[in-house]
Amino acid sequence: MEDPEHPEGMNDSFFERELPGLVPGVCVKNLVKVFEPSGRPAVDRLNITFYENQITAFLGHNGAGKTTTLSILTGLLPPTSGTVLIGGKDIETNLDVVRQSLGMCPQHNILFHHLTVAEHILFYAQLKGRSWEEAQLEMEAMLEDTGLHHKRNEEAQDLSGGMQRKLSVAIAFVGDSKVVVLDEPTSGVDPYSRRSIWDLLLKYRSGRTIIMSTHHMDEADLLGDRIAIISQGRLYCSGTPLFLKNCFGTGFYLTLVRKMKNIQSQRGGCEVRVCLGKEPSLGSVGLLFWI
């Protein structure tokens, strides 16, 4: 963050200063969104920069303002005030140009029930200006990358929830989108699909600015080159996972010590000692279990 104009009460030490050399992909300046007539801002003077070649995890609880922010970035909602620059262009005046290189995966899948997986990719590639031949090539490559090739002729309505989500994520990358906005891409998907969506994001990170909202801390930690935490529409901290752990992580060690079971004996369990503490425990303190 080169210029964090944090509202009152914000602590500057919770914002990691970025190393020189990073290229800003998306700059958000003093963004405010108020839904009338509530009066309380859903997004409150938000300042943040998202960088190229990085995944930024936009982490926050339900109702924090993630979807509202991402909807403004993609031009789905107008801001009450503030500026968003994508690739240096103001979205208020250059939305059509910006959209050529923008991809979006909304929080809830928006798929055509009767289009197949392959048809979805072809359709969006052509919407992004690809010729029929280019769209075909891109579709083949994307089916391979996403592991959706064996589902290519299935209609979207017949896919599992995880596969539908994966298709929605894939669509965000179609047309070589340089700025990709993903609103809770793994929400409601099974652990296997979640992992494969993670792999896809890591594979496609290079050359793109990826903004991914989530309320899973493990996901933010694993995928995020940077994590930005939002609550009540305000940005509370941002930086690399390591920076944030150093800021806030007290950390506890859970030590499990298991006594070897006597394999001759058919009866009885084995002894396990469990200890939770600030230091790794080698002693015998803690709880004793028989399992």
Ligand SMILES: Nc1ncnc2c1ncn2[C@@H]1O[C@H](COP(=O)(O)OP(=O)(O)O)[C@@H](O)[C@H]1O
């Ligand atoms: N269309 C809307 N009209 C009125 N209030 C809204 C609308 N969309 C979102 N909000 C409110 O804005 C706040 C932020 O919502 P949202 O951006 O959806 O949060 P998140 O995506 O982090 O869960 C919430 O209090 C929500 O009720």
Ligand SMILES: [Mg+2]
């Ligand atoms: Mg949301």
